[in-house]
Amino acid sequence: MDDSSVPQHFLDTSVLRSLLLGTQVYKQYFESQFTDQPLYISNYVQMEMKRSYLINLISFYFVLRLETINNIGDAITLWSNRFKTSELKAILQLIPQLFSTHQLNFSSPQDKEKALAILGIYIKRFELLLRKKFNNTNTDATACARAQGALNLDLQNAATGLKQFADEFGDVKTCRSKCQIDQFLLVQYPSEIEQLVQIASQLPKNSKTRGFINIASNLKEILAQGAAACDCKRCEKIGDAVIALNAPRNMQLEHTDNSFDYLCPSINQPHYKHPSENQIVTNI
Numbered sequence: 627m628d629d630s631s632v633p634q635h636f637l638d639t640s641v642l643r644s645l646l647l648g649t650q651v652y653k654q655y656f657e658s659q660f661t662d663q664p665l666y667i668s669n670y671v672q673m674e675m676k677r678s679y680l681i682n683l684i685s686f687y688f689v690l691r692l693e694t695i696n697n698i699g700d701a702i703t704l705w706s707n708r709f710k711t712s713e714l715k716a717i718l719q720l721i722p723q724l725f726s727t728h729q730l731n732f733s734s735p736q737d738k739e740k741a742l743a744i745l746g747i748y749i750k751r752f753e754l755l756l757r758k759k760f761n762n763t764n765t766d767a768t769a770c771a772r773a774q775g776a777l778n779l780d781l782q783n784a785a786t787g788l789k790q791f792a793d794e795f796g797d798v799k800t801c802r803s804k805c806q807i808d809q810f811l812l813v814q815y816p817s818e819i820e821q822l823v824q825i826a827s828q829l830p831k832n833s834k835t836r837g838f839i840n841i842a843s844n845l846k847e848i849l850a851q852g853a854a855a856c857d858c859k860r861c862e863k864i865g866d867a868v869i870a871l872n873a874p875r876n877m878q879l880e881h882t883d884n885s886f887d888y889l890c891p892s893i894n895q896p897h898y899k900h901p902s903e904n905q906i907v908t909n910i
Contacts, residue, residue: 633878633896636666636763638869639674640882644903646755647679647719652903659900669766670872672756673773674865676795680753680777682716684792687745690738691785698741699732724748746784753777767814767872771804772858798858807861807868808853811845815871819845821892822867829888838888841867870895 637645645656645665689708690701705717728744730737757776766773775794779787795801811819826842829835844863848855861868870889873879879890879897890897901909 632663634666634874634876635660635663636668636873636877636879637671637760638879638881638883638886639671639678639865641880641900642667642671642675642760643679644882646675646752648903649907652906655906656900665760666763666874666877667760668763668869668872669773670768670770670865670868672762673770674869675756676753677772677862678712679716679719680749680756681792681795682713683720683745683749683752684788685713686717686720687742687749687788688785690742690745695738696735697733697738698730701738702732720748742784743781746779746781746788749788750777750779750781753779763874763877765872765874767806768810768861768868769804769806770861771801772798802857808848808856810868810871811848811856812852816849818871818893819849819867822889823849825888825892834884835888837866837883838885841885841889870897 641656644652648656686701686705689695689705690698692701695701695704702717702721706714724744728740730741730744753776772795775791777787777791779791823842823846826835826839829839831839841864844860845867848860848864866883866885867889870879870886871893873895875895877896879886879895880900881897882900882902884899886897887899889895
């Protein structure tokens with residue numbers, strides 16, 4: 627096969643997360659698909675991974691650090707009672723990645739301190755992995771300020787570094803004042819967004835279309851209200867659209883989410899939808 631016919635792979639957050647945190651079987655599936663070819667992500671995709679996983683780990687670190695929490699098990703119980711599905715998922719993915727490999731006793735107060743040290747190391751390594759393991763396209767037309775900050779962590783004083791990173795990431799007012807998401811959507815891609823809104827208006831609402839229709843609904847509000855409708859919370863709701871619009875057109879966008887099936891064709895973005903983890907694991 628001529629190398630020029632092999633597409634370059636640009637990863638959506640769903641595939642990136644699966645490569646880093648999926649089951650062994652699912653990781654092996656992706657490795658067989660990409661066979662040591664270079665994999666690309668963007669600063670914005672990195673930011674989405676930090677938002678959906680890394681920030682939750684840092685939050686859990688501070689729950690585990692509470693004086694009223696005596697052991698790892700209590701921290702997990704409090705977390706599961708306190709947070710919604712996405713935050714809970716982050717910690718459920720963390721546990722096999724981390725604590726089980728160190729054979730920690732979830733009931734032991736002594737092992738709570740070990741867990742804090744191990745978690746600090748894991749967070750530092752994971753953030754470094756995000757930046758170093760994959761090729762960066764170095765194109766982020768949104769100029770997302772949340773995507774810019776790197777985690778500078780002194781493990782001897784982990785709490786201070788983690789708090790600073792989380793505070794800066796969570797300062798959405800300052801981050802929004804520096805980014806160009808409104809320019810990206812309303813100046814660079816207004817006709818594409820109008821077309822996506824139009825496509826959504828003609829689709830029946832079901833499990834396959836729901837995600838795309840919700841994205842289009844938020845895009846419609848941005849078109850109507852302008853820059854005032856653009857903030858970090860809204861950007862979170864339209865993340866797939868931002869990733870699709872900002873993806874290099876000479877690369878294939880790799881994803882598992884249904885929304886890209888509707889986002890990519892109208893903007894001429896090559897894409898490929900992979901089977902879900904559940905499909906791969908249960909079909910064996």
